Amino acid sequence: MSQGMSVRRASLASYLLVAALALLSLAPIVVMIATSLKLKTQIFGDTAAFFFVPTLDNYRAVLSDAQNTRYLGNSLIVAAVSTVLTLTFGCMAAYALVRFRFMGRGVVSTGTLLLRMVPPAVLTVPVFTIWTYQYGLNNSLFGVILLYTALNLPFVIWILQSFIAQVPQPLEEAARIDGANPYQVFFLVVLPLIKPGLAAAAIFTFRIAWNEFILALVLTNRFTRTMPVKVSLFLTEHNIEWGQIMAIGTLIAIPPLVFTFMASRQIITGMTAGAVKG
Amino acid sequence: MISRQVLNRASPYVFIAPAVLITSIALVYPVLQSIWLSFHEWSIGTPPDQTRFVGLENYRWLLADRAFWTSVGVTLVFAGAVVLCETVLGVGLALALDRELRGMSIIRTIFILPMMVAPIVVGLIWRFLYNEQFGPLNQVLTGLGLPAMSWLSSPDLALVSVIIADIWQWTPFIFILSLAALQSLPSSAIEAARIDGASPWQAIVFIKLPLMMPVIVVAALLRLIDAFKVLEVIYILTEGGPGLSTEILSLHIYKTAFVSQQLGRASALSNLLLVMVMAITLALVAVNHLRRVATRRADAAEG
Numbered sequence: 258m259s260q261g262m263s264v265r266r267a268s269l270a271s272y273l274l275v276a277a278l279a280l281l282s283l284a285p286i287v288v289m290i291a292t293s294l295k296l297k298t299q300i301f302g303d304t305a306a307f308f309f310v311p312t313l314d315n316y317r318a319v320l321s322d323a324q325n326t327r328y329l330g331n332s333l334i335v336a337a338v339s340t341v342l343t344l345t346f347g348c349m350a351a352y353a354l355v356r357f358r359f360m361g362r363g364v365v366s367t368g369t370l371l372l373r374m375v376p377p378a379v380l381t382v383p384v385f386t387i388w389t390y391q392y393g394l395n396n397s398l399f400g401v402i403l404l405y406t407a408l409n410l411p412f413v414i415w416i417l418q419s420f421i422a423q424v425p426q427p428l429e430e431a432a433r434i435d436g437a438n439p440y441q442v443f444f445l446v447v448l449p450l451i452k453p454g455l456a457a458a459a460i461f462t463f464r465i466a467w468n469e470f471i472l473a474l475v476l477t478n479r480f481t482r483t484m485p486v487k488v489s490l491f492l493t494e495h496n497i498e499w500g501q502i503m504a505i506g507t508l509i510a511i512p513p514l515v516f517t518f519m520a521s522r523q524i525i526t527g528m529t530a531g532a533v534k535g
Numbered sequence: 536m537i538s539r540q541v542l543n544r545a546s547p548y549v550f551i552a553p554a555v556l557i558t559s560i561a562l563v564y565p566v567l568q569s570i571w572l573s574f575h576e577w578s579i580g581t582p583p584d585q586t587r588f589v590g591l592e593n594y595r596w597l598l599a600d601r602a603f604w605t606s607v608g609v610t611l612v613f614a615g616a617v618v619l620c621e622t623v624l625g626v627g628l629a630l631a632l633d634r635e636l637r638g639m640s641i642i643r644t645i646f647i648l649p650m651m652v653a654p655i656v657v658g659l660i661w662r663f664l665y666n667e668q669f670g671p672l673n674q675v676l677t678g679l680g681l682p683a684m685s686w687l688s689s690p691d692l693a694l695v696s697v698i699i700a701d702i703w704q705w706t707p708f709i710f711i712l713s714l715a716a717l718q719s720l721p722s723s724a725i726e727a728a729r730i731d732g733a734s735p736w737q738a739i740v741f742i743k744l745p746l747m748m749p750v751i752v753v754a755a756l757l758r759l760i761d762a763f764k765v766l767e768v769i770y771i772l773t774e775g776g777p778g779l780s781t782e783i784l785s786l787h788i789y790k791t792a793f794v795s796q797q798l799g800r801a802s803a804l805s806n807l808l809l810v811m812v813m814a815i816t817l818a819l820v821a822v823n824h825l826r827r828v829a830t831r832r833a834d835a836a837e838g
Contacts, residue, residue: 268634268636271631271632271634271636272636274628274631274632275632275636275642278628278642278646279642279645279646281703282645282646282648282649282703282707283645283648285649285660285661285664285703286648286649286652286660288660288663288664288671289656289659289660289663292663300669301668301669342557345553346553346554346557347554349550349551349553349554350550350551350553350554350555352550353546353547353548353550353551354551357546357547357550359547359548359551362547365551365555368558368563370816370820371813371816372558372562372563374760374812374813374815374816375562375566375809375812376763376764376766376785376808376809376812377764377766377785378764378766378784378785378786378788378789378805378808379566379569379785379788379805379806379808379809380562380565380566380569381788381789381792381793381801381805382569382572382788382792382798382801382802382805383564383565383566383568383569383572383802383805384561384565385792385793386568386572386577386583386798387564387565387568390583403557403560403561404561406557406561407557407558407560407561407562408561408562410554410557410558410562411558411562414554438539438542438543438546439543439546440546440549443550464651467653468652468653468654468655468656470653470654470655470767470770471766471767471770471789475793485653485655485656485767488655488656488659488771489655489770489771492659492662492771499663502659503659503663506656506659506660509653509655509656510652510653510656513651513652513653514648514651514652516651517644517647517648517651518644521640521643521644521647522640524647524651525643525647525711525715528647528708528711528712529711529712529715
């Protein structure tokens with residue numbers, strides 16, 4: 258009896274703790290969204306913190322600026338195209354690493370681990386000089402897409418390896434006996450079976466490409482900028498329009514937030530797989 | 536007929552070729568270029584043929600540069616503080632909340648939201664929260680009759696403010712990994728401890744924490760690597776200031792290259808940062824290797 262009591266009391270405390278933590282996690286994001294729905298006078302006045310009439314004025318202002326819609330479009334193109342390329346080439350490479358023994362396999366395998374760790378800041382200088390003076394890809398969306406694809410490939414290869422390893426090998430052998438070549442085995446047998454893995458990898462890849470800032474800052478000009486770059490430029494201006502910049506911030510935050518609610522289980526699995534399995 | 540056979544035999548290479556090609560031209564080559572550049576002097580805006588070989592001069596200059604050492608110090612304090620705080624908080628919360636809570640999956644979803652938001656947006660949010668005149672944090676403080684704080688403009692406080700923002704964003708990472716580790720512990724060990732009369736605290740200190748340790752170490756090392764990569768949030772919050780009080784190495788690299796326009800020196804800096812991150816990565820590989828050996832031994836002992 259007394260033990261039951263203490264368990265119940267403890268769990269009330271843990272519910273309170275969880276509620277407080279959830280509030281801490283959410284509050285800053287809610288503040289951003291609320292500010293994006295306020296007029297200038299409401300942001301600076303200290304009386305309207307909680308109760309205010311929301312307005313879409315800031316979003317109207319942001320989206321009626323052709324520059325902003327262009328940058329949003331750029332962000333979308335860069336993130337979508339690089340995600341498709343990364344997944345296509347990543348799942349092929351992951352399949353080769355899991356299923357074949359070939360020369361250079363060890364080098365590629367170690368390489369993917371090491372390349373995942375390179376800080377983006379380390380790449381700013383060489384990427385700027387190479388893209389500008391050797392590849393001629395500076396200020397082009399294709400240049401950004403190429404870089405993001407390369408940046409995300411090591412991670413995607415690594416995460417897809419564990420999904421491919423789970424495909425039952427007898428299935429592949431049966432297809433081979435029926436006369437399928439290695440390419441047919443991969444595209445017709447293996448790929449459909451790793452769809453959940455591809456979905457998780459797609460979310461991670463899209464998010465990183467959509468959120469990336471410093472390399473886009475170095476590689477783009479006023480036509481090819483992505484939305485995160487616009488945020489930094491907006492902030493250096495003198496009279497910061499907080500309502501509008503919070504609207505931009507909210508627009509950038511929406512896709513990752515939607516993905517999180519749609520696929521939190523896969524995201525957490527992907528996150529824990531790395532540390533728990535090693 | 537033969538060509539088809541050759542094509543099938545070559546299939547591993549065909550599968551791997553696009554990925555190797557793209558990472559080579561857009562990742563490996565830039566890293567090598569950065570090493571090459573670090574032995575040269577080159578100012579942004581001048582044509583590449585004016586690059587001059589200077590040997591180890593960039594490194595010598597850096598090691599004598601006070602700003603470099605300040606930045607190293609800021610980086611170590613930042614990385615050490617965030618990893619320590621996030622690990623202690625994350626593991627502590629996991630231990631406190633390791634029970635049958637209803638609605639845990641929605642809670643977990645809420646906890647990962649800060650990690651999913653773009654770092655640039657996290658910077659934006661906290662710059663607003665920390666605003667000295669109308670920011671919510673100071674409004675709360677003055678509402679409670681406390682003095683307002685200069686969160687981002689005081690050299691002593693700015694680094695703390697930056698650290699707080701990182702703790703907000705990344706503590707859930709350690710929490711979720713620790714909770715996963717905790718819930719995969721063999722219940723027999725914990726049950727045995729309970730039957731032997733161990734108090735909840737003793738169970739944590741002598742059973743749970745030691746068993747969780749490998750995951751905690753790996754999670755902390757992953758966070759440490761990420762802490763050395765942080766740039767965006769600080770770029771938006773303080774741009775490294777006031778003075779150099781929040782200028783961590785990745786920001787110092789960016790400024791050396793694109794504000795001071797010294798590409799050679801920035802490359803030398805980049806390589807030093809890369810060496811640090813690779814050293815931690817090797818530690819991570821070593822830890823994982825030891826774990827695998829340990830599990831194999833344990834399996835062998837059981838089998």
